[in-house]
Amino acid sequence: MIPLRRFTSRVLPVDDQDRVLLLYGFEPARPDERFWFTIGGALEEGETLQEAAARELREEVGIRAEVSEFTGPYGTSTVEFSFAQYAVTQDQTFFAVRVGAAEVSFDDMEEIEKATTVGHRWWSAEELDATDEVVHPADLAHMLRGITEGGGPA
Secondary structure, eight states, rough: EEEEEEEEEEEEEEEEESSSEEEEETTTTEEEEEEEEEEEOOOOOOOOEEEEEHHHHHHOOOOOOOOOOOEEEEEEEEEEETTTTTEEEEEEEEEEESSSSSOOOOTOOHHHHHHEEEEEEEEEEEHHHOOSOOEETTTTHHHHHHHHHHHOOO
């Protein structure tokens, strides 16, 4: 495995029903182990976290938002996982953006993302609490309540 350190911006798009948009996919080496995950990715050179959030939202699900529309951060963490040939250590910061009843499109995803993302869904905090499916991050329902119930950024 090739070690890779990434600094990422994670996006929590919230619709007018207080649901968060998540993607559904898998790691290439384990296609039968599916999980739900947030939109986002690594910062490009010279980008702020909020600029990366806006770019990733547009690239991964086709939703456009201005940098100034993002709120947060609502959480930060460091996670370790494998993806393809990489052993990833990822520092991640979570931002929210209100998107109303946005249409989702995978048209501008990178090829590896298209190959490993098989769906999307809008989730309420209650649905996140009740599911037995794997969701990353595990405390997403709590984060979503902080956004929708006015708890404010972390």
